[in-house]
Amino acid sequence: MHLTPDIGIWIGGLLTLGIFSFLYGDNPYYKFCEALFIGVSAGHWFVTLFWTVFVAKMIRNVEIGLNTFITQGFSAGMADYMHWSYIFGGILGFLMLLRLFPKIGWISRWSLAFVVGTTSGYYFITYLVSNGLRQIQRTILPLYVHGDFYTTIGNLIIIVGTFCGLTYFFFSKEHKGTFGGLARLGIWFLMITFGASFGYTVMSRMSLLIGRMDYIFGTWLGMLG
Amino acid sequence: MRREVPLTITAIVGFTLIIAYFVPHAPFSDVRDLFSDWFMVIAAFAIYLGILNLLKINVDKVYKKRPGWGFSIVTILGFFLFVYIGIREGRDFGEFGTRYYWLYDRIYYPLMAAMFAILAFFIASASYRAFRARNLEATILLLAAFFVMLGRVPIGYYLTTWLPEGWRMGNIADWIMDFPQTAGQRAVMIGIALGIVSTSLRVILGIERAFLGGE
Amino acid sequence: MGFFEKLLKIDRRVIFIFIAIAIALPLFFEVTMHIDITPVVRGVYDTVEALPSGSKVLISFDYDPGSMPELQPMAESVLRHCFSKDLKLVIMGLWPQGPLQANWALEIILNEPDIKEKNLKYGIDYVNLGYIAGGEVVIQRLGSDIHAAFPADYYGTPIDEIPLMKGVQNFSNIDFVYNLSAGYPGTTEWVQFAVDRFHAKLGAGNTAVQAPLMYPYINTGQLVGLLGGMKGAAEYEILAKRPARAVRYMFGQGVSHAVVIFFVIVGNIAYFATRKKRKES
Numbered sequence: 001m002h003l004t005p006d007i008g009i010w011i012g013g014l015l016t017l018g019i020f021s022f023l024y025g026d027n028p029y030y031k032f033c034e035a036l037f038i039g040v041s042a043g044h045w046f047v048t049l050f051w052t053v054f055v056a057k058m059i060r061n062v063e064i065g066l067n068t069f070i071t072q073g074f075s076a077g078m079a080d081y082m083h084w085s086y087i088f089g090g091i092l093g094f095l096m097l098l099r100l101f102p103k104i105g106w107i108s109r110w111s112l113a114f115v116v117g118t119t120s121g122y123y124f125i126t127y128l129v130s131n132g133l134r135q136i137q138r139t140i141l142p143l144y145v146h147g148d149f150y151t152t153i154g155n156l157i158i159i160v161g162t163f164c165g166l167t168y169f170f171f172s173k174e175h176k177g178t179f180g181g182l183a184r185l186g187i188w189f190l191m192i193t194f195g196a197s198f199g200y201t202v203m204s205r206m207s208l209l210i211g212r213m214d215y216i217f218g219t220w221l222g223m224l225g
Numbered sequence: 226m227r228r229e230v231p232l233t234i235t236a237i238v239g240f241t242l243i244i245a246y247f248v249p250h251a252p253f254s255d256v257r258d259l260f261s262d263w264f265m266v267i268a269a270f271a272i273y274l275g276i277l278n279l280l281k282i283n284v285d286k287v288y289k290k291r292p293g294w295g296f297s298i299v300t301i302l303g304f305f306l307f308v309y310i311g312i313r314e315g316r317d318f319g320e321f322g323t324r325y326y327w328l329y330d331r332i333y334y335p336l337m338a339a340m341f342a343i344l345a346f347f348i349a350s351a352s353y354r355a356f357r358a359r360n361l362e363a364t365i366l367l368l369a370a371f372f373v374m375l376g377r378v379p380i381g382y383y384l385t386t387w388l389p390e391g392w393r394m395g396n397i398a399d400w401i402m403d404f405p406q407t408a409g410q411r412a413v414m415i416g417i418a419l420g421i422v423s424t425s426l427r428v429i430l431g432i433e434r435a436f437l438g439g440e
Numbered sequence: 441m442g443f444f445e446k447l448l449k450i451d452r453r454v455i456f457i458f459i460a461i462a463i464a465l466p467l468f469f470e471v472t473m474h475i476d477i478t479p480v481v482r483g484v485y486d487t488v489e490a491l492p493s494g495s496k497v498l499i500s501f502d503y504d505p506g507s508m509p510e511l512q513p514m515a516e517s518v519l520r521h522c523f524s525k526d527l528k529l530v531i532m533g534l535w536p537q538g539p540l541q542a543n544w545a546l547e548i549i550l551n552e553p554d555i556k557e558k559n560l561k562y563g564i565d566y567v568n569l570g571y572i573a574g575g576e577v578v579i580q581r582l583g584s585d586i587h588a589a590f591p592a593d594y595y596g597t598p599i600d601e602i603p604l605m606k607g608v609q610n611f612s613n614i615d616f617v618y619n620l621s622a623g624y625p626g627t628t629e630w631v632q633f634a635v636d637r638f639h640a641k642l643g644a645g646n647t648a649v650q651a652p653l654m655y656p657y658i659n660t661g662q663l664v665g666l667l668g669g670m671k672g673a674a675e676y677e678i679l680a681k682r683p684a685r686a687v688r689y690m691f692g693q694g695v696s697h698a699v700v701i702f703f704v705i706v707g708n709i710a711y712f713a714t715r716k717k718r719k720e721s
Contacts, residue, residue: 008331015332019339023346023456031296037336039300042276043307044333047325048536051316052570053269056592082259089263093270100277106227109437111267113231114238116428116436118264121242122576124425126632130662131418134636135411138660154404158659161408162415169416186412191362193409195369196401197652200669202348202374204510204648206463206696207670209345210689211509212338213464224467246637254584261581262588265574272573316596319540319570321547329540334505341506345696349459350452353703357711367704374701377671378694379473395476407655414656 002222013220016212061086139163161189232431239429280304307333369406373398444713447706455703462699466692473690480658481675483665484643487616488518493526495615496608500630501531501538503622507647508541511620513673513686514645515545518618521680523555528604529566530614532590534578534625539570539594563602570594575625579633583611611638619644627654631662645672 004010018033065084068076092111099108139162141155167179168186175183218224238260245257283297310325311318318325358364375381376398385393427433441449491497499518503511522529531546533539546566549555560566569590572578581589586608592598599605607613617640621627627644634640641664646654648669657663667676670693673686 008327012331012335015335016339019336019343022343023453031293032299033336033339035296035299036303036332037340038279039303040307040328040333040336042279042300043304043311044329045272045536046276046304046308047311047318048571049269049272049573050312051318051596052536052594053266053573055316056570056590056596057572058266060591082255085259086262086266089266090270092263093267093273096267096270096274097277099274100281109227109231110234111270112436113234114260115264115267115271117235117238118242118260118577120235120425120428121239122580123421124239124243124429125246126576126636127418127421127425130632130636131414132422134660134662135415135418135656138656139411157404158408158411161405162411165409165412166415169412187362188365189405189409189412191365191409192369192401192405193413193652195366195371196373196406197649198366199370199373199377200648200652202352202370202697202700203377203669203671203693205342205345205348206693206700207510207648207689208338208342208507209459209463209696210467210670210692212342213460213692214467214509214689215335215338217464217467225470258581258584258588261574261577261584264577265572265581265589268573268575268577319543319594321543326540326543330544334508337505338508345463346456346459349700349703350455352700353450353455353707354452356704356707358708367708371701371704374697377669378697379475379690380694380698382474382476395478399478402652402655403659406652407659410652411656411659414653 004220004222009220013216016216020212058086058090062090135162160185165189165193228434228437231437232434236429236431239425243429276304303332369401372401376401442714442717444710445717447710448714458699458703459696462696463692466695469691470688471691473687473694475671475674475678475687475690477675477679478672480666480668481672482679483658483663484518484618484645484667485521485665485676485679487641487643487664488521488525488527488618491525491527491615494528496528496530496604496613497522498530498532498614498617499542500617500619500621501533501542502535502626503541503620503647504535504537505541507622509689510647510670510673511622511645512541512545513670513684514667514676515541515620516549516684517673517676517680517682517686518620518645519545519549520552520555520682521676523549523558523560523565526558530569530586530604530608531566532569533571534575534629535622536571536573539568542568563597564604567599567602567604568594569599576629576633579625579629580637583633583638586610611640614640617642621645621650622647623650626650627657627663631657635662648672 015033015036018029021027022030061083065080065086068080068083072080092114096108096111099105139159141159143152143156143159145151145155164182164186166186168175168183168190170183173179214224241253241256242260245253280301283300286297287294287301307325307328310328314323314325317323320326356367356370358367372394375384376394376396381394381398390396424433428436488497499515501515519529531539531542533542546568550560570593572589574581578589587599587605590599593602611617611634617630617634619627619630619642621630621644627646627650630642630644635642642662643664643666644654645667646669648671651666651668651672654663654666658666667673670686670689674690677683677687
């Protein structure tokens with residue numbers, strides 16, 4: 001056992017134990033760590049955005065636009081003036097902050113509308129193409145592949161599973177008779193999907209705990225080889 | 226002003242981006258890029274809104290000495306510690322070896338990693354209490370989880386080495402993931418896609434107005 | 441109260457102790473275990489392996505420290521693999537923690553003897569563009585103009601002044617995109633924008649939670665392959681003939697899965713043994 005002399009790792013270890021203390025029950029030690037976590041997370045987001053978006057992107061682009069105007073006046077090309085446009089992004093962004101002031105908070109809807117419009121415009125196409133059409137296209141498969149039993153069965157499962165799964169999500173018709181049977185088969189496929197997802201979730205959570213245990217017993221307490 | 230302007234902005238931006246997909250040339254591509262650049266800046270402001278709101282709530286809690294106000298002080302101090310060091314450190318704040326990196330490595334990383342790691346305990350406890358073969362559907366779910374959990378770790382391999390290649394636990398897990406799981410996942414994916422496509426269209430056309438709030 | 445009823449009402453902290461032991465104890469043993477190689481992981485490895493020297497690879501670090509045990513070994517393996525093949529790396533992040541995670545991995549890999557002797561230079565062999573807010577919209581912008589999306593790198597150097605970025609205008613100048621993802625924005629968005637809009641070749645490393653969601657994309661060929669969770673990372677380490685952390689952790693991973701399965705079985709036995717009594721009462 002070789003305890004680390006690094007004060008930082010001691011802090012990290014004690015904070016880890018603080019979070020783990022919640023396993024016994026809610027307590028001030030955990031609450032302290034939780035409160036600190038919230039604060040430092042917000043701090044990290046603030047700093048990163050400050051340097052990478054406000055300084056590197058917004059201020060720099062406006063600066064380029066300003067320099068272009070000073071040096072070239074109105075003779076510069078359209079693309080050079082586009083740098084200026086970041087100021088509109090900044091104004092819209094600033095309007096969003098007005099939400100903090102109840103009396104004029106409604107103005108923030110303009111920037112929110114821009115965000116909603118952008119995401120809707122992009123999502124309309126991307127989900128239709130990537131998650132809709134491409135998936136449907138790849139479900140139209142040969143029902144029999146000569147000499148390849150594995151692929152034949154696989155194709156059948158993909159076709160039947162996808163079709164029946166979608167049938168289950170169709171709520172405009174009562175799930176009775178043949179339709180109900182297909183929906184029930186769909187549920188079985190969905191159960192396999194959720195089961196597999198659960199298995200992977202267990203895997204994920206255990207991995208994260210392994211990482212922490214390695215930190216406690218290895219990095220901090222120096223008990224691992 | 227309160228409803229018409231936002232609805233008009235949403236419609237113009239949404240339609241422009243849809244048209245730009247089918248006509249990826251000037252002027253639509255230029256306007257799309259312009260909107261994208263603005264979006265990135267607005268997204269940053271949106272996150273700042275969240276941060277400022279968090280500070281407002283915590284400062285308010287301290288000011289009014291509400292229960293747990295001491296922890297709010299911890300949150301505020303943690304925030305300002307990171308901001309102070311991060312801004313003072315300058316543009317190289319994320320460089321390996323800086324004071325900011327030290328804070329990230331020694332405070333932020335352990336806290337966040339522990340916060341996620343703790344879920345391992347709860348998922349194990351939940352599995353014990355709720356994962357029951359109550360009916361056929363639940364049994365199918367349980368069996369799929371069983372094969373995947375064992376098939377994805379070496380133990381599954383050692384338990385089934387006596388079986389011929391292709392029939393071992395890992396192969397069964399692969400098969401489940403590649404076919405029935407993919408089929409089910411695809412059904413969910415297509416369902417969600419259809420939902421998002423229709424909602425997007427409703428938003429752009431101004432039929433769906435929930436994002437504007439109640440007033 | 442009978443034995444099985446007591447078993448059903450067991451304090452959850454007992455289960456916690458079992459899990460803690462199942463995870464911690466294997467760390468004290470160096471056990472070499474067999475690790476199956478799955479086709480999805482081989483897909484990523486083969487794609488990187490087939491890239492000629494000097495090819496440009498864009499790696500997006502879209503995760504935070506919460507997912508480090510799963511994704512950091514993947515990041516290190518892929519960085520090592522790319523550097524050993526003399527590929528040029530353009531690094532970025534759609535999560536604000538991403539660029540720091542990248543620096544973390546770079547610090548380790550660049551100090552490994554075989555990589556160190558290559559004397560790799562920042563700005564020539566690799567670059568860290570940093571983080572930009574905007575999620576999928578950033579990917580869209582990368583597709584039209586990387587220089588507009590990232591006017592400067594993580595350290596504030598204008599990217600027009602970075603030698604590696606000269607001639608890299610959009611995805612048509614990138615030979616392979618590799619995304620390390622723990623959620624949104626992540627692999628789904630990279631598929632939707634980089635692959636389906638700009639025809640980029642994409643491989644991914646995901647947390648195990650997210651991995652099953654990606655299988656339809658693999659089936660369609662939108663993803664060339666996938667590293668799912670720590671197991672995926674371990675497979676990649678084996679393929680690259682550099683077993684490291686993920687391989688070492690697989691013993692503990694296996695034991696913990698066995699304990700969870702044990703609890704599920706015990707829970708079910710207790711449930712069925714007490715069912716009749718429950719119905720009567």
